Amino acid sequence: MTRSSSEAAQAHVLDRLFATIEARRSADPETSHTARQLARGTLKCAEKFGEEAVETVIAAAAQGREALVAESADALYHLLVLWASAGVAPEDVWTELARREGISGIAEKASRGKA
Numbered sequence: 001m002t003r004s005s006s007e008a009a010q011a012h013v014l015d016r017l018f019a020t021i022e023a024r025r026s027a028d029p030e031t032s033h034t035a036r037q038l039a040r041g042t043l044k045c046a047e048k049f050g051e052e053a054v055e056t057v058i059a060a061a062a063q064g065r066e067a068l069v070a071e072s073a074d075a076l077y078h079l080l081v082l083w084a085s086a087g088v089a090p091e092d093v094w095t096e097l098a099r100r101e102g103i104s105g106i107a108e109k110a111s112r113g114k115a
């Protein structure tokens, strides 16, 4: 696989995962972790993402590369569950990221009057 097609596959996996998450809205919470999370509401989904984000920080600080990869996957999954719960589509975020392409983060911060 070439570098560019590999990169495209990485992007698609998040879109495929989001489609799976959306399809789980009507699934049985007894058999679907996603349905269970969505049934708890957006605030609980946000709280769960926060927990997974903290676990990602701990992995980065003390547990090594393999743990960081695993915790990052958990965090991304729970971020997508949060988007689904809150009515955010991946395209909304991809569009915002594309809008920022080529804008230096340092220049953007300076434009808001921050050093």
Ligand SMILES: N=c1c2ncn([C@@H]3O[C@H](COP(=O)(O)OP(=O)(O)OP(=O)(O)O)[C@@H](O)[C@H]3O)c2ncn1[C@@H]1O[C@H](COP(=O)(O)O)[C@@H](O)[C@H]1O
Binding pocket: 017, 020, 021, 024, 031, 032, 033, 034, 035, 073, 074, 077
């Ligand atoms: N990518 C994931 C994924 N990553 C992490 N997890 C689950 O997220 C949970 C995070 O671990 P925790 O120990 O924090 O969870 P927990 O012990 O259940 O804690 P609580 O939720 O009770 O707070 C685990 O149960 C993981 O199995 C995931 N569950 C599902 N998916 C994807 O979603 C698809 C649909 O899953 P279901 O909805 O379960 O069918 C799957 O095919 C996968 O592609």
